[in-house]
Amino acid sequence: MPDAAGGETAADAAAGDAVADAAGGGAAGKPAGIDRPGRLARWRRWNRAAPSPVAEEEVPAPNFLRSAAVRFGVIYAALFGISAIALAAFLWWSTAGLLERQTDAAILTDSLGLTERFAEGGPKALVETINDRVLGNVDDDALYLLVDSASQRVAGNLESWPLRMAMDEDWDELRIERAGVASLARIHYFELPGGFRLLIGRDVELRSQLRVMMADAMFWAAVIALILGTIGAWAVRGLFRSTIADVSATAMAVSAGDFTRRVRIAGHEDEFDLLAETINDMLDRISSLMDGVRQVSNAIAHDLRTPITRARTRLEDAAIHATTEAELRAAVDRAMLDLDGVVSVFQALLRIAEIEAGARRSAFAPFDLAPLLTDLAELYDAAAEERGVRFQTSIPATLPSFGDRDMVQQAVANLLDNALKFSPADTTVQLTASLTPGGIAIVVADQGPGIPPEDRNRAAERFFRGESARSTPGSGLGLALVQAVAHLHGGSLNLDDGAPGLHAVLTLAGRIKPEAPRSITIASK
């Protein structure tokens, strides 16, 4: 099939660009390496019936056969026609063929009988028998002719011996005339001793009428097959097109920026519905990801704008109002601290993005989690003691694990940071690790204020900060990173109520293969 893009016009390409720009507000731009205008135009041409968001422009006339739907239709018609012909051929064989075989059998039986009569009683007996049979032929279809060596008629009900009959061919068709009406006969002839020749036949006019009838029937069947096949082809094409058109219209609307559009599900629970569901699931996933991105961008805008604004205000204030160098330096120092905060938010965000992209899987290696946790516990033990917080650990002697050591270290450190940050004096923070059937569970439990149930689901979102956390320093990215690390390791982060306090459970799959391809399954309902 030739590529339709070859027939692209300049108007086409321009219109395609306009769509892309209008869709993405110019920001999204065109995906590199994809002939987007050409594809759009092709869809539109193909899909003329569907309301197009773009004004129709000049496109080359649609090539009928370029449509896959038409091809399907023609194939359908061809199959229909072939099966009709096969049916007719079978009917012909089983009716006309049967009649023909019966006629031949009857003639053969007749000729055997007559040959016997001739052998028993000679020409005289044969003539008698023939006359008898002509007289008693109730079916009115028997033909006999006995001639002598001079081709003179001796007996029978045919006027004369057919001219062209050579003796090398003993079966034939013969035109006869019955009471002025033309008819057709099936005949068998052979020689008898004494130069006699005998012809036995049956009037098969009925059969030839049947033949004409069948031929007519087949012709009309063919015509009807052609008509029905064409109609069927159009129906198939329409069905095909309406389904595909909906998918393509949805895809076009989505690519034009309307993420609320979904493919219509006809409710037949067929393959098309399955396809539609899969596409809709994909669109749901994309739009939830887009929402996430949008939300994160908003959060970034807000969370970074605040410290930047603060730094700027300080600097401006100092520039205008500072009277001593010490004041100026103090303002600059504080502004630098604010900017350091901005940088650390950036670094955390990039780190999370890096983890979520799965790029770190290449750094996966086996390692023992137990000493890692013991070291962390040692690092944080002093900090806990300083705050008057009791720090308890329960770590097995060895915890063989597989993953990115540094990432797990940072995730657990984040959990411990959190726990210590929210723990009032004279409470306990517990770090527990254990082997579970699914892998390894690391639990960090504190007795602080915890997270209210309504916030728990969102606590691991980027920049989410609960009411109680607003007053404490932090970027709101700690748990998001922990969750990203958990997902990278095929595990999860669960935040439970420690009654009181927070009970954070970080699970890691014991052993996941690096670069494990995500299996794509289509759930059939």
Next chain:
Amino acid sequence: MRILVVEDDKDVASFVVKGLREAGHVVEQTPNGRDGLFMAASESFDAIVLDRMLPGGVDGLRLLETLRAQDNHTPVLFLSAMAQVDDRVRGLKAGGDDYMTKPFAFAELLARVEALTRRGKTDTPTTRLVTADLEMDLLSRTVKRAGQKIDLQPREFRLLEFLMRHAGQVVTRTMLLEGVWDYHFDPQTNVIDVHVSRLRQKVDKPFPIALIHTVRNAGYMLRVEEA
């Protein structure tokens, strides 16, 4: 000390050069990878501060690889905006001795550069570290101050060892975290400060003169206070 700064951003370069000169170092500077390679190969430096993305066809990695291929072991500190873990690993694999990401605090940069030059000098394994009246025996793993034995936890010992090896230099919290704990992340809580203050309790508290000093906005320094 002679330090080469290869950095194409004018503001960053002049800031770094100015700061290093103020700290008493002799600084050469070039914005170009090709020139940087030429200078690094033909002259002798105590340390090189190297950007990764450089104009002139030779980027930081290429420069360093070429240098190391010529058996030149001048300590190199990468100073780069490429902050991903993989970038860091690549930089260190190419032969870098340290890796800092932009934006950076100058105090951190200075501390690390000085730590690098120090590392270059002490090639012979030492068994004893001495600062003023504080002595550390690395073989028997004992610490004495003014002849008096001080009992330290293993981690405290390593922390003090790190400070003593960098005596007279600023040591940042990040450097301590990396050098003593081998952690490459930034804890939100002041865990390092707590450990240092514990160490002070044992090393400084019982004695009239404090050796471990806090350097504002930078970190810590082990030094003898000039009278």
Next chain:
Amino acid sequence: MKLVQSLSAILVIGTATVQAQPQPDPQPAIRVTSDTTEFCDHLSRYFARISAGHHTVPAASRALADEGGRLCAQGLIRAGISRLRMALYRLRPNR
């Protein structure tokens, strides 16, 4: 279009095979002598001769023969002959 063409070709060939039968050559059609008025008369006479030799001739058989003779006289020869043959058939003793 190829498919449509081949499809119609199949149909045409199919119908042609059914219609195209061995054409009998141009020799004149041979007359069947058992479809003539003479044969009809012959059958009538034959029936009369046979029935004369019978003691009882079934009424249905005689009626058929009469009807056959009448049809022949009216020119419906094949129908008449058919009736006469049926009449003779019914006279058969071994029936």
